[in-house]
Amino acid sequence: MGTWWSLVGQAAWQGLIRLFANPVWYAGWLLVIWELARNVRRERRLFGVRVTRPWRAVRQRFLQAAVTGIIVSVLAAAAGVVVPARVAVAVTAVTVVLGLLRLRFAATLYSASVVALAATVASAFAAGLPAPWAGMARAVAACNPGTCLAVAAAASLAEFILLVWNRRHPGTPAMVWGRRGKGIGCAVSQLCFAVPWLAVAPGGLAWPGLLPPGWPWFGAASLAGAAGAAGTAGFGAMGVPLLVGHAGFWTTRQPGEGMRPVWVYDAVAVVCLAAAAWAVRHGWGAAGWLAPVLALASREAMLWWMARAEAVGDPLFVPVSSGVRVLGVQPGSLAAEVGIRPGEIITHINQVPVHTGYDLYFAFNQNPAYVRLQVVDLRGEPRWAGKPVYEGERHRLGLVLPPDDGVVQAFLRPPGRGGLWQTLYARFTARHPSAREHGQPAAAPPGAVGPHLQGSVAERG
Structure with missing residues (x-):
């Protein structure tokens, strides 16, 4: 042997x-x-x-x-x-x-x-x-x-x-x-x-x-x-x-x-x-x-x-009038600990209705010791999620949300069918090439999309 x-x-x-x-x-x-x-x-x-x-x-x-x-x-x-x-x-x-x-x-x-x-x-x-x-x-x-x-x-x-x-x-x-x-x-x-x-x-x-x-x-x-x-x-x-x-x-x-x-x-x-x-x-x-x-x-x-x-197919990550759609959750954050998943909708925080990122940040700061979220999950069913908030956790809710003031920067999805390393072909643009045809305003310069808002609800890298 x-x-x-x-x-x-x-x-x-x-x-x-x-x-x-x-x-x-x-x-x-x-x-x-x-x-x-x-x-x-x-x-x-x-x-x-x-x-x-x-x-x-x-x-x-x-x-x-x-x-x-x-x-x-x-x-x-x-x-x-x-x-x-x-x-x-x-x-x-x-x-x-x-x-x-x-x-x-x-x-x-x-x-x-x-x-x-x-x-x-x-x-x-x-x-x-x-x-x-x-x-x-x-x-x-x-x-x-x-x-x-x-x-x-x-x-x-x-x-x-x-x-x-x-x-x-x-x-x-x-x-x-x-x-x-x-x-x-x-x-x-x-x-x-x-x-x-x-x-x-x-x-x-x-x-x-x-x-x-x-x-x-x-x-x-x-x-x-x-x-x-x-x-x-x-x-x-x-x-x-x-x-x-x-x-x-x-x-x-x-x-x-x-x-x-x-x-x-x-x-x-x-x-x-x-x-x-x-x-x-x-x-x-x-x-x-x-x-x-x-x-x-x-x-x-x-x-x-x-x-x-x-x-x-119908887009999953689109804004809704009933609450705030979650795009992403940072690992190890409060949102991850209470089980929030991308695509879910947050309708209330600490019993306060939320419709924008500003609402969410305001409601989150109303209760310094506890966070309680009412969430509509991916099946459309409501649920509650919450936990005590300890010292040092106030600034790491960890949610990534769409910009409230409109999207002026995004990716053009690469042509093709997906596969190995296909995201490397994606091209970042300040506005969609057909924006003029749709009557949309010219794009703001890079970096103008509300990072102050996202930094308030997600930990800055």
Whole structure:
């Protein structure tokens, strides 16, 4: 047993070295940090406060990605997924190329599916090509389609785990220009990850003991081309960064509800891609054609459907006459402690009706020792929430509200269907381009949108 754990430790160290040598690993986390850092600028410009704590969020996501990577590594090894170095290099290269075209295409599901399809096409036509092209086709065909489909299944599994894990993530508040040229509230979700997957690979470490019959069941035919009855094939580990997740603007529903189709898709994709990898491994070559095409087409169809539903739905974060609509809640604040959620409506504070942010601040200061809020929740049902207010808590109610004096700064939502790091494409404008057509006044200069009001009801960053 001691020898076994020693070999596993050596393989894991080998895989980590290869992971840290992969530029996609660093590019993925730099994009995560950049996306979160942009939140701070956006929140300060729109509301005069800071809701996002970038480094805290990065640490949390890194830990979540590490735990998910361990789960995927163990399950993939138990299932017999073997990833040779050439497959990892090919997936990395295609990820870079697709990411240069559009960041959402840098998802490992896309790159692994493209490599699987290319390997299937190359193996089918290599024999009929001239000598120089035939050599290139054979090199591409060497990236076993079954292995590539297993990599895509691993990426879908990692994305499923992380999105379900963060299904209650409220997102961060922002303002976007609506279809009629008016500013409306929204929630921004930025759940993108670079997951460290340590996959079993051919290597120089001696396998201690007999391999199970038929192992590996997915991907490559053997560890080192010599996995016979003796089970002495050499093994190692390959560090593969899995780029997974989803980012986007949500105006008609909460981010967790909006992203439910993504993790449902992932759950189905894991089963279908694993079955296709098994089929390719056992000689059904048609799966190498069908599986990647269906994976890419269904993913695009799902994202198109989500974008369509968001475009035609009724806005959730719109002002109401009965109270004050909550756009965001700062973690650790009084509002978070009493359970206020984005999208809910506060109608009374300490039995005083509120209709604007000024009303809310005035009512909050009427009782120095207790705060009691009447709230209409997301189902339209009223409830009460309250707690004692202690010394030092008077200035951290922690609510982010739409500006009372009108929205003159907001985001143009990026065109497209959402996906990896898509909020990086959002463009901030001082007024909607069609403001003149709608008879709206010219925009105020940046920073003119009542930060004094938001600073009174939310902790200044």
